[in-house]
Amino acid sequence: DSGVTQTPKHLITATGQRVTLRCSPRSGDLSVYWYQQSLDQGLQFLIQYYNGEERAKGNILERFSAQQFPDLHSELNLSSLELGDSALYFCASSVGRSSYNSPLHFGNGTRLTVT
Amino acid sequence: AQSVTQLDSHVSVSEGTPVLLRCNYSSSYSPSLFWYVQHPNKGLQLLLKYTSAATLVKGINGFEAEFKKSETSFHLTKPSAHMSDAAEYFCVVSPFGYNKLIFGAGTRLAVHP
Numbered sequence: 001d002s003g004v005t006q007t008p009k010h011l012i013t014a015t016g017q018r019v020t021l022r023c024s025p026r027s028g029d030l031s032v033y034w035y036q037q038s039l040d041q042g043l044q045f046l047i048q049y050y051n052g053e054e055r056a057k058g059n060i061l062e063r064f065s066a067q068q069f070p071d072l073h074s075e076l077n078l079s080s081l082e083l084g085d086s087a088l089y090f091c092a093s094s095v096g097r098s099s100y101n102s103p104l105h106f107g108n109g110t111r112l113t114v115t
Numbered sequence: 116a117q118s119v120t121q122l123d124s125h126v127s128v129s130e131g132t133p134v135l136l137r138c139n140y141s142s143s144y145s146p147s148l149f150w151y152v153q154h155p156n157k158g159l160q161l162l163l164k165y166t167s168a169a170t171l172v173k174g175i176n177g178f179e180a181e182f183k184k185s186e187t188s189f190h191l192t193k194p195s196a197h198m199s200d201a202a203e204y205f206c207v208v209s210p211f212g213y214n215k216l217i218f219g220a221g222t223r224l225a226v227h228p
Contacts, residue, residue, distance in 0.1 A: 002158060042220055043205070058215060097214070099215060100211055
């Protein structure tokens with residue numbers, strides 16, 4: 001068990017809808033990362049927050065947004081959902097602000113299915 | 116440009132035989148390198164990391180990897196495969212100065228009795 005908790009485990013919704021994915025980092029970790037894993041794209045970095053502030057941005061669509069709250073949990077909001085958004089969404093956390101010297105610990109993911 | 120190439124998409128071994136999963140990387144500066152494992156319906160688990168200390172890195176579950184700068188490789192090995200090692204393995208590079216992980220495409224390891 002990595003100590004990173006993601007809810008829900010599964011989510012099935014229709015195109016055009018909006019969903020929120022939630023992540024609680026390991027105790028003591030200040031950084032939260034969001035990744036998307038799909039069969040055709042592999043693992044893609046979406047966004048990172050460190051202690052409540054956005055620190056790095058990857059291939060995140062404008063329809064997606066995230067935030068990190070004062071208690072350090074994070075939410076990823078996906079809106080105007082399309083079929084192609086179906087994927088496994090991972091949250092990861094780390095102690096430091098850089099992945100260079102602070103390994104990431106991943107949750108078990110939220111599997112999103114858009115129908 | 117920063118990139119990671121896992122040279123085999125699938126590797127199949129018999130239980131008790133050695134495992135070799137190959138990874139080459141491209142990075143402008145001295146990177147940190149990681150191997151992660153993903154079992155079905157699970158998240159990614161850190162196996163080991165290289166951060167410019169010893170070139171031979173020991174990880175969990177008997178895995179180890181050797182950093183070879185001249186060959187820009189970071190191959191993962193295990194002397195004797197176990198059935199529970201069947202999973203997908205990802206080689207990951209974190210380039211210095213870039214706050215992101217770059218994942219390889221993954222190698223699916225099958226272990227046969």
